[in-house]
Amino acid sequence: MPNDLLIRNVRPMAGAAFDVLVANGRIAKIAHNMPAAPGVPVVDGAGAIMLPGLVDAHMHLDKTFWGEPWRPHSAGPTVADRIENERTLRRELSLPPARQAERLVRQAVGRGTTHIRTHVDIDTDVKLANFEGVLEVRERVRDLASIQIVAFPQSGVMTRPGTVDLLEAALRGGAELIGGIDPGLIDRDPAGQLDAIFRLAERFGRGVDIHLHEGGDLGALTVRMIAERTRALGMEGRVAISHAFCLGMIDDAERDRLLTTLRELRIAIMTNAPGDRAFPSIRRLREADITVFSGSDGVRDAWTPFGTADMLERAFLLAYRSGFRTDDGLALALDIATRGGAAAIGLEGYGVEVGCAANLVLVPGETLGELVVARPARTCVIRDGRVVTALPAP
């Protein structure tokens, strides 16, 4: 059986050590001292912690410079500056999106990611080229990681006539979700952009994941407008807002009113714990029973020189930026990089229990908190019961 595997001596979620038997790509049994059936590969876990495969649920695979020579960051400070700078650079560089996406997927998988949601630029310049590149890679890396594609109008929707048709073509072509971006700041027409996006979501029966960098009261209004459309179309549980800086900027009472609405409509919130901006309180979101997820966001691209596509490093940044020091807080950060992401992107059979899909990562360490703090090398990454990357045991 190509998807059978016996993993010896691992500690699921940092608990007691067990052997884990994988049959047909799923966890079949967790017990002590299981015999290896003939022909079934055996991994020596060496007492490492076993986590479910990490979930990087906000990437931009298509436009990374990963694997290219170092490129000094050249954009101005605003979102609009970065969009404009990126369009210029993209023309100059002409990096093949499929090659770049595959490089970054391989980097992410090496760090234990087995599930990705990526936003893919679609605009009237690039048209569907990046989308088609990522589609191609999605097939090519199917045995390494699953990839969900968001058709993402990076340069706006209303200001660039023709964009809606391109987004529609991407949805027909296999994008699972429709994206959006700052309908006020970028499009100067919040209702227009949101109506266009939600109309597509309704017609094609797809989810929505909107970039919202808008701050304070402006962002809060956009959150409300997103919520109204989610409710009107009965899209509960199928909408996400990425970044939502505004939730970390408005006063607590106003924020809590918004969180009640988000909870009711099961709208998920993505934060990557930005370094120098306000961002939503992770603890408060979780207390309000809202799905919180995270991702690498841009990795070494026109937007930022930073990023390693390592979701343990992201969990560290989530914790560091949130002041989480207790084991409880550190585990919460890790939970966002695992179960939070799985919930947000709708993975079924996710986890380290019997019956779950055998997408797993082994990391040496004592506790979940230590993994977030120390971010050790991943000793083994398993996808659908197959070892896709393995380091020598420490």
Place this chain on the structure above:
Amino acid sequence: MPNDLLIRNVRPMAGAAFDVLVANGRIAKIAHNMPAAPGVPVVDGAGAIMLPGLVDAHMHLDKTFWGEPWRPHSAGPTVADRIENERTLRRELSLPPARQAERLVRQAVGRGTTHIRTHVDIDTDVKLANFEGVLEVRERVRDLASIQIVAFPQSGVMTRPGTVDLLEAALRGGAELIGGIDPGLIDRDPAGQLDAIFRLAERFGRGVDIHLHEGGDLGALTVRMIAERTRALGMEGRVAISHAFCLGMIDDAERDRLLTTLRELRIAIMTNAPGDRAFPSIRRLREADITVFSGSDGVRDAWTPFGTADMLERAFLLAYRSGFRTDDGLALALDIATRGGAAAIGLEGYGVEVGCAANLVLVPGETLGELVVARPARTCVIRDGRVVTALPAP
């Protein structure tokens, strides 16, 4: 000659590739294709960037849990909670300060640090035990790194009679600097603590490095009181304030007035770019021509589970928290972890030029910015012309 060395094919500060000849522990010549003299060891730099040894100028070597089993963080959120929790834990754990300090020094050296300033706890419970432990280690690791000791009254000065005598004993015993901590918040007697500290500094002719977590107007007042004493005693260039969160909290005009005073008195500012607190604007401090330095601060101790004693990671956090994305900004963050630290702790002959002490670190990468972003493994660390740690070339 035990301190002679030929380093082939390295790029000082990411410039062009050269060979670097070290004689008697100093950089003697930087040229192309130098012949290796008989008996002189040769290092193949493989085109790595050569930096001066990193400067970790704010550590707490004596109280790290480094190398111990994982210990869940148990302190409350305030500085007072943490001090109290630490005193309790210290009694329970009884970790030998010398052993712990040496573990952390060795970790830091492996990451390229060759110069350390450490604050060492002195209070009426622990008395001089931690200080003596670090003194012992300072001798033992002399060939790995230099260590400056700050006699640090972690639990306050005025509230614990007898502390001043202990601090004085530490200064007699070899501490280079006298420390202090939140004279308002901890001692409830700002003038009293500062007078006691500066009196010791004056009597013994030593520098001052004060922990200041006090926020907003309170912290700003303490900065002014520190400045007044610096001026009165003619201690220009010999005083540092660590953390100085208040400089990131008060309004710009008030801050700029304080910076003018700090500049005039050559008072240096240490920031470690905390994750969830305001901190001084690094860019603004540098524009005001103030020496900025940094350090690991607590590494896996009663104060925080975080930390790796890696000053490239610290430079990353300085840049990430400051929104530095350009090469210029990334290089500034690295400069704080190198030349900024060297200036603050008064190193002479620091750098990668002919005549400088051969405390050097080799890191593979294209540019200084890439080192801060990617924090690659250090391939070679050189102390006084001797290789103290080397990885195989990549």
